[in-house]
Amino acid sequence: MTGRQAQDPADDGAKAPADVSEAVERALSTAATAWNRADQGLEEHVSPIQLRAVEALARHGEVNLRGLAADLDVIPSSASRLCDRLEAAGLLVRENARSDRREIVLRLSARGEELFAMLTLRRRAVVARALAQMSPGSRARLLDGLIEFGRALERGEIAAPSERRRWMA
Numbered sequence: 001m002t003g004r005q006a007q008d009p010a011d012d013g014a015k016a017p018a019d020v021s022e023a024v025e026r027a028l029s030t031a032a033t034a035w036n037r038a039d040q041g042l043e044e045h046v047s048p049i050q051l052r053a054v055e056a057l058a059r060h061g062e063v064n065l066r067g068l069a070a071d072l073d074v075i076p077s078s079a080s081r082l083c084d085r086l087e088a089a090g091l092l093v094r095e096n097a098r099s100d101r102r103e104i105v106l107r108l109s110a111r112g113e114e115l116f117a118m119l120t121l122r123r124r125a126v127v128a129r130a131l132a133q134m135s136p137g138s139r140a141r142l143l144d145g146l147i148e149f150g151r152a153l154e155r156g157e158i159a160a161p162s163e164r165r166r167w168m169a
Helices: 018-039 048-060 065-072 076-088 110-132 136-155 161-167
Strands: 005-007 015-017 092-096 104-108
Touching: 015 018, 018 048, 018 110, 048 065, 048 076, 048 104, 048 110, 065 076, 065 104, 076 092, 104 110
Parallel strands: none
Antiparallel strands: 005 015, 092 104
């Protein structure tokens, strides 16, 4: 094994060069920058953590405060303040849970759903422009690779929560 290759435990003896990790890192960084640019210029002015909360609420439909805090990897009091700001902006609704009237659930308001829909359209347009510059074969290989990459990430821990918490919320 050379210094530029590392054994991939999920690949039955196949070797993964370090430059693959570097290329993925570079591509993800560039994609994140393009993704964030799509967020700019939205009619609603929302911070990155607020956008993450909107995305989490869109994913869950309804969630309680603890669930949202866990999803964002922040403490509940930070999530509560974040929800106060989203509610004041008209993007979030708090309601009593149907199953337990003592529990409060959070969901996107109609305005929050519109913001998420617009954000999704803008982000997909960024991705579509990049994909249009690729050959059909490259797009097919990218799709296969991304599906497998996503599954690998789902099986493992992406980042230690203690590391993320330092720079969030």
